[in-house]
Amino acid sequence: MQNMLSLLYSALCRLTGRAAGAQTVSELLIGLSEYASLTLPAVPPDLAQTQRLTPKAPPVVGAKAGAAPLASASLAAPVARVTASRTYSDFTPQVTLDIKKCELHLLEEGPSAKAELTREQGLRYYRTMQTVRRMELKADQLYKQKIIRGFCHLYDGQEACAAGVEAAINPTDHLITAYRAHAYTYTRGVSVKQVLCELTGRRGGVSKGKGGSMHMYAPRFYGGNGIVGAQGQLFETFNMAALWKLPCIFICENNQYGMGTSAERASASTDYYKRGDYIPGIRVDGMDVLCVREAVKFAADLCRAGKGPIVLELQTYRYHGHSMSDPGVSYRSREEIQEVRSKNDPIALLKEQMLSNNMASAEELKEMDVAIRKEVEEAAQFATADSEPPLDDMCNHIFKNDPPLEVRGTNPWSVLKSVS
Amino acid sequence: MALSVNSLLRSGRNAVLVLRRRAFHRSAQAAVQVTVRDALNQALDEELERDERVFLLGEEVAQYDGAYKVSRGLWKKYGDKRVIDTPISEMGFTGIAVGAAMAGLRPICEFMTFNFSMQAIDQVINSAAKTCYMSAGLQAVPIVFRGPNGASAGVAAQHSQCFAAWYAHCPGLKVVSPWNSEDAKGLLKSAIRDDNPVVFLENELMYGVPFEMSDEAQSKDFTVPIGKAKVERQGSHVTLVSHSRYVSHCLDAANVLAKEGIECEVLNLRTIRPMDVESIEASVMKTNHLVTVEGGWPQFGVGAEICARIMEGPAFNYLDAPAIRVTGVDIPMPYAKILEDNSLPQIKDIIFSIKKTLNV
Numbered sequence: 001m002q003n004m005l006s007l008l009y010s011a012l013c014r015l016t017g018r019a020a021g022a023q024t025v026s027e028l029l030i031g032l033s034e035y036a037s038l039t040l041p042a043v044p045p046d047l048a049q050t051q052r053l054t055p056k057a058p059p060v061v062g063a064k065a066g067a068a069p070l071a072s073a074s075l076a077a078p079v080a081r082v083t084a085s086r087t088y089s090d091f092t093p094q095v096t097l098d099i100k101k102c103e104l105h106l107l108e109e110g111p112s113a114k115a116e117l118t119r120e121q122g123l124r125y126y127r128t129m130q131t132v133r134r135m136e137l138k139a140d141q142l143y144k145q146k147i148i149r150g151f152c153h154l155y156d157g158q159e160a161c162a163a164g165v166e167a168a169i170n171p172t173d174h175l176i177t178a179y180r181a182h183a184y185t186y187t188r189g190v191s192v193k194q195v196l197c198e199l200t201g202r203r204g205g206v207s208k209g210k211g212g213s214m215h216m217y218a219p220r221f222y223g224g225n226g227i228v229g230a231q232g233q234l235f236e237t238f239n240m241a242a243l244w245k246l247p248c249i250f251i252c253e254n255n256q257y258g259m260g261t262s263a264e265r266a267s268a269s270t271d272y273y274k275r276g277d278y279i280p281g282i283r284v285d286g287m288d289v290l291c292v293r294e295a296v297k298f299a300a301d302l303c304r305a306g307k308g309p310i311v312l313e314l315q316t317y318r319y320h321g322h323s324m325s326d327p328g329v330s331y332r333s334r335e336e337i338q339e340v341r342s343k344n345d346p347i348a349l350l351k352e353q354m355l356s357n358n359m360a361s362a363e364e365l366k367e368m369d370v371a372i373r374k375e376v377e378e379a380a381q382f383a384t385a386d387s388e389p390p391l392d393d394m395c396n397h398i399f400k401n402d403p404p405l406e407v408r409g410t411n412p413w414s415v416l417k418s419v420s
Numbered sequence: 421m422a423l424s425v426n427s428l429l430r431s432g433r434n435a436v437l438v439l440r441r442r443a444f445h446r447s448a449q450a451a452v453q454v455t456v457r458d459a460l461n462q463a464l465d466e467e468l469e470r471d472e473r474v475f476l477l478g479e480e481v482a483q484y485d486g487a488y489k490v491s492r493g494l495w496k497k498y499g500d501k502r503v504i505d506t507p508i509s510e511m512g513f514t515g516i517a518v519g520a521a522m523a524g525l526r527p528i529c530e531f532m533t534f535n536f537s538m539q540a541i542d543q544v545i546n547s548a549a550k551t552c553y554m555s556a557g558l559q560a561v562p563i564v565f566r567g568p569n570g571a572s573a574g575v576a577a578q579h580s581q582c583f584a585a586w587y588a589h590c591p592g593l594k595v596v597s598p599w600n601s602e603d604a605k606g607l608l609k610s611a612i613r614d615d616n617p618v619v620f621l622e623n624e625l626m627y628g629v630p631f632e633m634s635d636e637a638q639s640k641d642f643t644v645p646i647g648k649a650k651v652e653r654q655g656s657h658v659t660l661v662s663h664s665r666y667v668s669h670c671l672d673a674a675n676v677l678a679k680e681g682i683e684c685e686v687l688n689l690r691t692i693r694p695m696d697v698e699s700i701e702a703s704v705m706k707t708n709h710l711v712t713v714e715g716g717w718p719q720f721g722v723g724a725e726i727c728a729r730i731m732e733g734p735a736f737n738y739l740d741a742p743a744i745r746v747t748g749v750d751i752p753m754p755y756a757k758i759l760e761d762n763s764l765p766q767i768k769d770i771i772f773s774i775k776k777t778l779n780v
Binding site: 225 | 479480483484487505507508509510511512535536538539540572573574575576577578579718719744745746747748749750751752754755756757758759762763764765766769772773776
């Protein structure tokens with residue numbers, strides 16, 4: 001590698017008439033940095049568009065061996081821009097941050113008040129949250145264009161919850177949620193393209209267009225569920241989970257409102273983390289991805305040690321109304337929404353943490369934003385152009401592993417076929 | 421004078437008459453256009469005013485003005501004691517409503533859609549429907565369960581089910597399914613005034629549809645009797661029996677077929693239980709052909725019941741062909757538009773079935 005760098009460096013020096021003085025890898029890197037703009041390469045398109053099973057980080061360069069992408073970046077960029085250059089060795093590789101202390105119910109100790117964050121993790125969480133944000137905003141746009149129809153419950157504002165949960169659990173753990181499910185569908189491994197295709201009701205959707213917004217599934221992700229309410233079931237579940245010591249984490253994403261009714265108007269007690277009664281609980285800042293991650297990690301460790309169940313209340317906020325048919329401003333003020341956006345946005349918070357700790361540059365985050373926007377835009381275009389499911393798929397999948405059956409159509413002469 | 425005019429109106433509902441009520445003389449005024457939503461709102465408003473025991477509870481009914489705006493303005497007018505927002509807890513608040521009815525109030529329990537009533541169905545059936553019987557008449561349950569029923573547009577499998585057959589299966593319940601604004605207003609008022617549990621199945625896609633409401637229908641005492649179907653269109657070749665939104669489809673199909681010389685009689689059931697079998701029989705005895713049209717699933721459905729009842733009664737001997745059911749496809753509701761459109765009866769399906777029945 002050093003030879004390669006050295007070759008490159010000497011070539012460039014010859015071209016520009018400079019004296020080639022650098023010897024060590026670090027010196028070579030610093031020297032070469034004057035010749036090329038060192039920003040993070042954009043996420044390779046094929047990585048972005050295939051279905052991922054686990055969230056993969058973009059090729060990130062740590063402080064150690066970062067030369068390979070560097071070489072390709074400068075070789076790939078024929079025009080050498082001399083910008084404010086920072087080498088990867090400049091970035092802080094890891095930092096320990098103070099996070100908000102959690103309120104505890106029936107617990108002596110809670111999650112750590114310190115979170116370790118590597119540059120790689122930071123960039124990964126940022127990428128996840130920004131992708132969810134752009135995907136949801138794209139869904140908003142498509143809904144207003146009537147390309148998405150029916151129900152559409154958007155998650156923007158709550159990104160730190162889904163990102164933090166996924167960062168703390170394994171892909172082999174099981175997850176289920178309610179109707180505000182697009183983010184979890186993504187973090188559980190379904191591509192943006194398959195999510196948007198499902199929203200537009202096309203055959204490329206993760207449920208082949210038959211499920212829609214609230215009915216998307218993945219291995220060990222049980223949806224997406226449209227019917228909530230009847231809180232009694234929750235307490236029945238608490239009882240059995242505690243009785244049988246089940247390794248369950250019950251997460252309440254408290255976004256302050258149940259449809260158009262504020263929490264105070266609907267709940268005798270808004271200390272949701274205490275509502276498990278005999279089940280320990282933790283109240284978490286749901287706008288800080290690290291807080292969420294630490295709390296879920298703590299809860300997961302508890303469960304894996306056989307000490308479950310546990311209740312987590314993630315205090316968060318949704319920018320959109322309950323669904324696309326709810327403007328979201330008849331029961332709360334625009335000022336309130338704006339206040340959260342400007343002071344407590346989860347993506348802005350992480351960005352600030354990374355920049356102020358010199359873990360990334362503003363330019364590289366901006367490039368990531370651009371790449372994500374492009375990915376989402378391409379997914380949306382595909383989702384808009386993809387064809388609807390074929391009519392002969394209409395009756396399929398009524399049963400699993402069953403012989404084909406006849407299905408009555410709209411009249412007795414219409415006999416359709418269902419295959420498992 | 422007023423009394424004879426009223427009895428004239430009761431029998432001649434189809435005609436648009438010049439009305440004189442009490443001492444007031446009105447000029448021949450055209451009937452106004454009222455949407456189904458506004459008709460329901462009027463019914464609620466009038467009944468809340470008429471009887472202080474009547475109250476409305478449900479999710480978002482008060483401060484949000486109703487998820488579908490059916491209860492717009494009512495909380496502002498009547499306040500917290502008469503229009504009550506509940507938490508999202510169907511089993512809980514339905515139980516509370518049934519208890520209130522037993523104790524002497526007259527609740528209107530709104531389900532945001534009837535799909536959510538499944539969370540509370542034990543209260544509807546076991547607490548409301550069966551109690552009068554179980555108590556040998558001692559304990560009445562004067563409650564109305566209302567909300568949108570059946571498919572909407574693109575709301576997918578869990579939000580598109582038709583519950584007409586499920587509720588109509590149960591003795592002790594009355595099940596009502598209005599089509600137009602007059603149905604909506606008149607039947608809701610009757611339901612609220614009824615001393616028994618009534619399941620009132622509205623339709624979200626009909627809320628915004630305007631219909632002419634006669635002057636009589638605009639009166640505060642206008643009611644439509646539960647248990648009586650209405651002939652919306654006279655015909656001689658085939659009887660179409662339907663309820664709710666599909667009455668529109670039947671009328672559209674009838675218009676198309678009229679151009680080909682086929683005259684369809686369209687019967688709007690209005691009430692599913694108790695079903696007005698006599699009206700269906702009278703019509704079938706005239707036309708000799710029967711096609712039922714509904715949005716729900718075919719098996720054990722409203723159309724299935726109609727066919728069975730016709731077979732068991734005098735009209736069977738008048739049938740020139742087997743009775744036919746046009747229904748939703750026997751699958752959970754798919755999301756994609758093309759699949760959803762093909763999962764529900766379209767006008768062409770009705771026309772096709774009629775022609776097959778008539779062998780033309």
